[in-house]
Amino acid sequence: MVIELVKTNQDPSLNGKKTLRDTDSLKNQIKEAAKKRNAIILAHIYQRLEVQDIADHVGDSLALSRFAAKTDADVIIFCGVHFMAETAKLLNPKKTVLLPDLQSGCPMADMISKDDLNDFKQENNNAPVVCYINSSAAVKAESDVCCTSTNAVEVVKSFSADELIFVPDKGLGVWVQEQIPNKKLHIYDGFCPTHYQITPKDVFIMREKYPEAVVIAHPECDPEVWRLADFVGSTSQIYKFVDKYEKNQFIILSEQGLVARMQRDMAHKTIVTTFPLPLCPNMKYHKLENVLSSITENKNVIEIDSRYFDRAAATIHKMFEITESGINNKNLWEGPKRAT
Numbered sequence: 001m002v003i004e005l006v007k008t009n010q011d012p013s014l015n016g017k018k019t020l021r022d023t024d025s026l027k028n029q030i031k032e033a034a035k036k037r038n039a040i041i042l043a044h045i046y047q048r049l050e051v052q053d054i055a056d057h058v059g060d061s062l063a064l065s066r067f068a069a070k071t072d073a074d075v076i077i078f079c080g081v082h083f084m085a086e087t088a089k090l091l092n093p094k095k096t097v098l099l100p101d102l103q104s105g106c107p108m109a110d111m112i113s114k115d116d117l118n119d120f121k122q123e124n125n126n127a128p129v130v131c132y133i134n135s136s137a138a139v140k141a142e143s144d145v146c147c148t149s150t151n152a153v154e155v156v157k158s159f160s161a162d163e164l165i166f167v168p169d170k171g172l173g174v175w176v177q178e179q180i181p182n183k184k185l186h187i188y189d190g191f192c193p194t195h196y197q198i199t200p201k202d203v204f205i206m207r208e209k210y211p212e213a214v215v216i217a218h219p220e221c222d223p224e225v226w227r228l229a230d231f232v233g234s235t236s237q238i239y240k241f242v243d244k245y246e247k248n249q250f251i252i253l254s255e256q257g258l259v260a261r262m263q264r265d266m267a268h269k270t271i272v273t274t275f276p277l278p279l280c281p282n283m284k285y286h287k288l289e290n291v292l293s294s295i296t297e298n299k300n301v302i303e304i305d306s307r308y309f310d311r312a313a314a315t316i317h318k319m320f321e322i323t324e325s326g327i328n329n330k331n332l333w334e335g336p337k338r339a340t
């Protein structure tokens with residue numbers, strides 16, 4: 001089977017209806033509106049490129065949590081999914097956090113509720129709980145600490161207990177378990193529908209087409225898929241690996257937005273992904289129009305149930321305390337270095 005080079009740097013938001021002048025005008029209006037409100041715009045690297053372009057900071061969950069924790073802005077416009085905006089609010093109780101489009105949820109985070117977690121704890125000896133940051137505030141409140149894909153191994157290792165519960169992502173959970181075989185992880189059955197869309201067959205097809213390429217996978221992929229990769233890493237680790245590695249061909253087993261960003265930032269390299277494109281539709285709801293209206297109309301303010309607030313915030317602060325990923329660690333990823 002012959003597959004054409006999968007180029008994903010076509011921004012799906014530029015659908016032909018909007019001219020470059022419209023886009024520039026919207027970007028200028030957003031900048032002015034953000035300045036007036038002393039607002040900061042944070043964008044996940046899976047966002048549309050035009051949204052990444054108007055952000056003050058672009059990054060993955062860990063980088064964005066750190067920017068959210070350190071900002072002096074009065075308002076945070078979070079261009080990511082709901083749990084990320086919640087994390088920003090938990091780290092900034094007094095600030096206004098806005099999510100430009102409230103439809104932007106994470107199906108993986110929605111796979112576990114607080115009650116599901118409590119049942120899972122009972123089934124598994126009430127072991128300490130590490131929850132992936134891709135979880136609701138209610139689930140974080142019932143957990144001992146949270147983690148990101150960058151620091152999950154470090155967080156789990158920090159526990160003296162031999163047995164832990166890991167929720168909700170089984171792809172990342174199995175990855176962590178393989179790095180730390182001396183501990184027993186009880187792994188919840190959640191998964192990322194976007195990363196699970198990639199199959200071993202897709203990887204074989206791409207390897208045949210690009211036999212020299214380095215295959216890189218996000219641990220949210222099915223373990224059968226990341227086991228086929230040459231390198232497994234979080235979003236920031238993938239970006240840094242591709243940027244630094246001397247080879248010039250890469251097959252990326254992760255979300256299209258990351259691939260599009262790397263294709264633009266590292267245009268001298270061949271960076272492809274599988275087909276059909278692994279695209280998270282939830283990440284693409286934010287557009288320049290709703291970013292602007294959220295700032296000017298103070299739309300979609302993120303609030304957190306007071307029953308969960310303090311305990312959920314504590315799990316995030318604990319992550320920063322027990323890992324080398326402390327908020328002020330200068331070695332941590334600051335987002336794409338050629339951010340525009």
Ligand code: SF4
Nearest residue numbers: 106107108192194280
């Ligand atoms: S890519 Fe997966 S984990 Fe990330 S927001 Fe989309 S569904 Fe959730």
